[in-house]
Amino acid sequence: xxxxxxxxxxxxxxxxxxxxxxxxxxxxxxxxxxxxxxxxxxxxxxxxxxxxxxxxxxxxxxxxxxxxxxxxxxxxxxxxxxxxxxxxxxxxxxxxxxxxxxxxxxxxxxxxxxxxxxxxxxxxxxxxxxxxxxxxxxxxxxxxxxxxxxxxxxxxxxxxxxxxxxxxxxxxxxxxxxxxxxxxxxxxxxxxxxxxxxxxxxxxxxxxxxxxxxxxxxxxxxxxxxxxxxxxxxxxxxxxxxxxxxxxxxxxxxxxxxxxxxxxxxxxxxxxxxxxxxxxxxxxxxxxxxxxxxxxxxxxxxxxxxxxxxxxxxxxxxx
Numbered sequence: 001x002x003x004x005x006x007x008x009x010x011x012x013x014x015x016x017x018x019x020x021x022x023x024x025x026x027x028x029x030x031x032x033x034x035x036x037x038x039x040x041x042x043x044x045x046x047x048x049x050x051x052x053x054x055x056x057x058x059x060x061x062x063x064x065x066x067x068x069x070x071x072x073x074x075x076x077x078x079x080x081x082x083x084x085x086x087x088x089x090x091x092x093x094x095x096x097x098x099x100x101x102x103x104x105x106x107x108x109x110x111x112x113x114x115x116x117x118x119x120x121x122x123x124x125x126x127x128x129x130x131x132x133x134x135x136x137x138x139x140x141x142x143x144x145x146x147x148x149x150x151x152x153x154x155x156x157x158x159x160x161x162x163x164x165x166x167x168x169x170x171x172x173x174x175x176x177x178x179x180x181x182x183x184x185x186x187x188x189x190x191x192x193x194x195x196x197x198x199x200x201x202x203x204x205x206x207x208x209x210x211x212x213x214x215x216x217x218x219x220x221x222x223x224x225x226x227x228x229x230x231x232x233x234x235x236x237x238x239x240x241x242x243x244x245x246x247x248x249x250x251x252x253x254x255x256x257x258x259x260x261x262x263x264x265x266x267x268x269x270x271x272x273x274x275x276x277x278x279x280x281x282x283x284x285x286x287x288x289x290x291x292x293x294x295x296x297x298x299x300x301x302x303x304x305x306x307x308x309x310x311x312x313x314x315x316x317x318x319x
Contacts, residue, residue, distance in 0.1 A: 106164035107250070170223075197223065204299050205302060244274075257277075261275075
């Protein structure tokens with residue numbers, strides 16, 4: 001398996017579609033290097049805007065461009081883009097329903113070694129409740145490219161969050177050709193429990209399911225690449241057929257994917273839900289794989305949680 005950074009797939013695909021559609025413009029806030037926008041800026045300077053370290057202005061400018069009929073993609077590091085410009089996202093994009101595509105790069109724990117100021121583990125909680133917003137998290141580079149093309153066709157606001165580092169290839173171009181925004185992808189069938197994941201965590205959920213398969217534990221894996229609108233039909237089916245859901249996310253356990261899933265499940269088809277993510281505490285610093293392992297978000301950690309859940313269920317059934 002090869003690894004490719006989703007941010008590189010983002011900018012490569014943007015260049016491909018912007019060459020054909022002159023309405024597409026890209027904005028960044030002194031981040032063309034970290035977002036990998038140098039090739040785009042060189043090839044299409046008339047469709048590229050560098051606003052400097054001014055994320056709030058960046059969103060306002062993008063909203064104005066959208067009002068003039070352009071299709072702006074705002075590409076910048078997620079920890080700053082989602083926090084510094086939150087009011088502008090709320091008022092200029094969400095409330096005003098402007099056609100702005102906000103691409104948060106280096107989300108989650110991508111900047112793990114730089115500590116809390118560079119962690120982006122609250123962005124989904126802040127942006128998900130906003131009206132008119134579509135919220136997406138690609139699992140790999142191929143899915144990222146597919147998403148960029150799809151959201152360019154939408155006429156509504158989007159927040160797409162991805163990591164910084166290379167991720168394992170999960171999908172092929174043929175796989176994603178039948179994907180839909182708003183529809184979860186069933187990555188692996190299973191009957192004992194369902195693992196619901198998004199973004200880079202999809203790979204770790206897949207690894208955990210493969211480990212568990214060797215122990216005759218059948219874990220279903222759902223790639224919920226669209227956090228909003230949530231695919232409630234896939235969740236309901238999973239709840240009814242497996243009876244237990246574990247969500248896995250590179251985000252705080254408060255307000256992200258797990259919260260979205262629990263909100264639906266508890267009101268419509270109550271089954272136990274375990275939320276795996278970053279706990280509500282001061283987060284350690286370190287390379288993202290180290291932090292994932294520390295919080296039980298790698299394949300081994302997820303598999304361990306599933307074993308504990310099923311063993312507890314078995315003990316209770318024997319009482």
